Amino acid sequence: MSLMKISLLIFIACVGFQLCIAEPLFYESFDDSFEGRWIVSEKDDYQGVWKWAKSEGHEDYGLLVSDKAKKYAIVKELDDPVDLKDGTVILQYETRLQNGLECGGAYLKYLRPQEAGWKSKEFDNDSPYSIMFGPDKCGSTNKVHFIFKHKNPKSGEYVEHHLKFPPSVPSDKLSHVYTAVLKPSNELVILIDGEEKKTANFLSAEDFEPALIPAKTIPDPDDKKPEDWDEREKIPDSDAVKPEDWDENAPMEIEDEEAVKPEGWLDDEPEEVDDPEASKPEDWDDEEDGEWEAPKIETQSVRQHLAVKKVFDILYKIADVPFLEAYKNQIVDIIEKGEKQPNITIGILVSVVVVFLTIFYRIIFGGKKPVAKVIAKETKKATAAETSEVDQGTSGEKEEENEKEDAAAPRRRSRRET
Incomplete structure (x- = not known):
């Protein structure tokens, strides 16, 4: 996908895979045109035009963002809602920022079942969702989002819980596969190109903000500081008495009389x-x-x-x-x-x-x-004797040559020259 100063929003309703099932719940390769199968939002905020085209330098087809500095939204609605409570769920998709990404997002939203009469072409930023996942980059923001909405059992309101310290978005212009694995043990694993980048626990306050499980105690919003509150951490001891030998004129430090000059x-x-x-x-x-x-x-x-x-x-x-x-x-x-x-x-x-x-x-x-x-054989004694004489002569010549070489070669430095 080509993105630059673009806010790209791809929305899929409850898409995922379960490891315990052989076939995926939903899969889209975009080998064929998306028209008639995917619905483009007709809201005024989304003026970008989707195209079905080949990726630059490749023969693979996909959804292409055609214009800069525009928002895009496209929806694929499943025939039946999917319950993600049972088993391990894998959410995965591939995107390519072939022109780089200066300011924008290329994330997916997994929608909750909408109200009766809702149509895909009416999708906007306020449409209820359960999970938001994918890269987002603009200014100091550079992260692979993971946000899930959970219904508060007491208030009945849906609250967004953001993953703390998410992984960064790859800075190149290549294709990358983003994967989120949701396990029954409440563990979340985020991978990029199959490499684990982040692990978290849905129930941990250290991993999500705000925490899914509220703290046992919270500050009292109605509490007020008493009028006679003293901000000092320490105060003079009213019962302390000055020692009799206290010298008000004595210096803070004195010389050590027992010290000896080295x-x-x-x-x-x-x-x-x-x-x-x-x-x-x-x-x-x-x-x-x-x-x-x-x-x-x-x-x-x-x-x-x-x-x-x-x-x-x-x-x-x-x-x-x-x-x-x-x-x-x-x-x-x-x-x-x-x-x-x-x-x-x-x-x-x-x-x-x-x-x-x-x-x-x-x-x-x-x-x-x-x-x-x-042990030499008797038949070769004469030959061995002759060879020995030749070897001795050769050895003597070699010794003379070695002595000459030693005299000519510089001696290896045995200590540092100062």
């Missing part, structure tokens, strides 16, 4: 210092921009930074321990990751400890792997 405290240290990691931008022009000054940071932050730096320096020294040579690359990778992400320093320390424990475990309990025994 070791290494710098009395003359400024609260802020230049950021040691800041550098002048490459495009900085002293003549135009003025003399560049490094941004200030709190001295405490510098202390923390230096403390973290010392921790990483120690970790790099540990990585250089000779018996950890086989695991050095793995340890250095973990340390470098911690330098790049200081917020996970604790995690990095834990990871390094785990790596160290794993290494010690392997060294202590790993042992040596047994050498596989190879």
Whole structure:
């Protein structure tokens, strides 16, 4: 359907499906023209013209809203009223806002049985209904409505109960299937394209406004505030007596006489210092921009930074321990990751400890792997001996090449350069 600044109202009388019945109570595909089967409202409020046409870019037919900024209403009246009290009921329909939706609705109203003599062409906004369901969007409003009307057993009046926090309307221009499932357990489930978007309970005051079951107590509309009512939450204790040693001139706070200055405290240290990691931008022009000054940071932050730096320096020294040579690359990778992400320093320390424990475990309990025994056939002894000599020569050449490569290749950085 094409909607833009349109209030689209499609009305179907008591339409639904029940899971306990194989066949739907009502189904409309619009494969054929709606004329003669659906009745367009003739009320003055509804000037929009319905059309039976293909959806843009598809071969499927449907009801098409032809004009912008107009209201539409069309009614399909069932032969017999449907009682929705028994079993699970499913209300479902598909709509497409192929031109988007700026301000309007594309919802259905499931009508109650009307008064004798009522005709479908006389439908208007005041026609009694039981359920209103579907997308509605305008300004700050963006929701898939679900409203049901319930007859108050005491007053006899029908009251609208609105679903709180309904799901939002999809913002694209594709077709979407809107489904409302009403269960005998008083549970409501709303789905869009088969995906559950909202669950609620008809009897819960947290899900519907106003609540279907009224509160046990309500404010008394005739109640009035007493003339001598005191708005103050607290008042002075009339029985309180001032202590004998009370000093009216004593300050609110005093120095802690037992406090001791921490070791290494710098009395003359400024609260802020230049950021040691800041550098002048490459495009900085002293003549135009003025003399560049490094941004200030709190001295405490510098202390923390230096403390973290010392921790990483120690970790790099540990990585250089000779018996950890086989695991050095793995340890250095973990340390470098911690330098790049200081917020996970604790995690990095834990990871390094785990790596160290794993290494010690392997060294202590790993042992040596047994050498596989190879029994050569007598017919191939000569060939094996020749091959061994060739292999030894090749091995010697490879060792010389490896020594050259090691000398030429740069040593992997084992600590951060400052």
